[in-house]
Amino acid sequence: MSLGKDKKQNTVVPPGVCLPWEEKRPDFGEILGKEEIIKSEWENLDAFAYIYLWWWVQR
C-alpha cells in the first residue's frame, strides 16, 4: 500500500532529513528570537526520526 503521491516528487530530500526545514519554516510565520536555534533543534529531531525509519531497512 502507498499513502498518496509526493507533491515534491522531483525534490531530492538529503540523508538525515525527513521534513526539510524549508518546508516547515513557513508554519512559524515571524520568528521573534534566533531562528538558527529553532532550525538546529528541528533538524536534530528530524535526524532522529530519519535514523529510526532507516534502522528498519539497514539490517
Add this chain to the structure above:
Amino acid sequence: MTDTERLYQERLKRYLTAMDCGKPDRVPIRLFVSEFAAKSAGFTLQEIYYQVDKNIEAVNRFLEEYDVDVAPTTPSLWWASLHDAVGARYLKFAGRDLDENKQFQFIEDAYMQPDDYDSFIANPTKWILTSFLPRIHKEFSEPGSYRANLALIKGAAAMAMYNGQTGQAAEVWAKKYGRPPGMTGMTKAPFDTLGDVLRGLNGIMMDIHLRPDKVLAATEMLVEHNIYYAMATSQGDTQFPAFMPLHRGSYPFLNPEQWDKFYWPTLKKVIEGLWARGKRTLFYAEGNWTPYLERIAELPDKSIVFHVDMTDMAKAKKVLGGRFCLSGNVPNTLLAYGKPEEVRDYCKKLIDEYAADGGFIIDAGGVIQADAKEENIRALIEAAREYGVYK
C-alpha cells in the same frame, strides 16, 4: 592513572596500531560474540532478547571472564520488546515464537515490490514510512489508527531508550573493564540494503535481469544515505571502524560480471566516502570473497579492515597485506566441534603465517554463537597471547 586506565590505553594502542597496518606489542584479540555471551553468562536467549539489562550484563561477564582487547557488541542486536511494540513481522524470537534458547530467525520476503522502485528512488525516507513500515509492522497496518500511532510512539521511544542504555554500557566497558569498542556505527553495501530486507534474495536476483536500470538507480541513490547512516550511528566517531556486514557480494551469489556491475561500484563509493570523512570500514566479508580481492585492493590504503571468513587467507594476505589490516579467521565450526588443542594449533599457524609483519587482528571467521565451546574460546585466547607477541 589507574590499572584499568593503563590497560585501556594499552589495548587501544594495540588495536589502532594493527588497524593502521603496524606492529603493536601483541596481536590484538577482537571476538565478536553474540549468543555465546548469553550462554557463557548463564542467561537464556529469551532473557537477552527481551531484557536489555541482561543483554548488557552478558557482555560485562564476558569481559570479566575472557582476556580480549576490545568490547564486543551486546549479544542480541535486537530488543524483542521493541519489535513486539510495532508488531514486526520479519523476526521470530526465543520465548515468543521459538523455544527460550533458540536463536532468532529472520523471515525473508519481498517486503518491497518491483513497482515500488520509482517511489523508493524519488524519496526513500517517505517511502519507508508510508509504504514499507505498514507492510512489516502489524501494528502499523492501518496508518492513522490508534494502534498505528501508538506503535510509532512506542517504537521510536524504545529505540531512544535502547540507545541510551547501550551507550551507557559502552562507557562502563571502557571505564570499568578497560576495553575500547571494536567498532562504532554500522552501514551496508547499497546492494545489500536493497537485497537483504527490501527485495530479498529472490527479488533482487530477478531484478538484475528484469529491471537492471532500477537496481542501478536505487543503489546509486543509496550511496549518500549509507555514508550518512554510518556517521550518524557512530555519532561522528572516526577512531573506530564502522561495521559493514557484507552479504550478497559473497561468491557465488553473483557472477563476476554482475558483481562488477551491481555490487562493487556503489560499495566502493560508500567506503571511499567514509574514508574521506576519516572513517574506516570494517569490511566484514561473510563467506568467500577470494575472486574479488584484486578489486578490493583498489580501495585507499588503510580505509578498511578486511575480515576473513571463508576467503583464502593466503591470497588475502598476498593481495591486501601491508596496505590493509586483516582480521579473522578461526573457523566457527572448529570453535563449535573442535578440541582445544586443534584450536591452539590453528591459531599458532594463523599467527605464524599471517601476523608476523603486523596488521593482523585475530578473531573467529564469523560472529560467535551459542554453539561455540567455552574451552575452545579460552584456547583461542591463550594461543593468541602465547604466540602473538612481537619481539
